[in-house]
Amino acid sequence: MRTIGTQHKIAKIPNDATNYLTLALRARLQDLIAAMITASHHRTNTQFNRPATLYPDASPMWSIVVCSNVAKQLAALEKVKHKEETKIRCERKERQNMAAAHAATLATQANSGAALSADGYDDLEGGVKKKRKKEGPGVTARNMSEDV
Secondary structure, eight states: OHHHHHHTTOOOOOHHHHHHHHHHHHHHHHHHHHHHHHHHHHHHHOOOSSOOOBOTTSOBSOOOOOOOOHHHHHHHHHHHHHHHHHHHHHHHHHHHHHHHHHHHHHHHHHHHSSOBOTTSEEEOTTSOEEEOOOOOHHHHHHHSOTTO
16 A cells, blocks of 8 residues: 555555555455355255156256356456446446536526627527617717717
């Protein structure tokens, strides 16, 4: 943990953080091992109450073979974990996109509040356009400076 911290220019990592990470890792591994043991017991102890159906030549149509392939067990657990992480990432990305769209909408509304369109109309929220009055000669004269 300290070597990774130095790579990211973190000078000191508190001992509490190291202890917390250790406890979290221990709890995760303990839960993982307990789930693996439960799955193993379930596979080996599950029995069918009925005998296998027979072919006309008196051979069984199916049989039970118990195998313990730890690599396949771990691969199945990793696959489930990967699916969960992908789902969480997609949800997080969706929330970020929604927040960005909301912020863009707010910014657009703030910018267009006092803006006029090119044809002299005020663009209001509901799409209703209101015609702006043209300035007459009296308004123009009032806005002129006195030295002109």
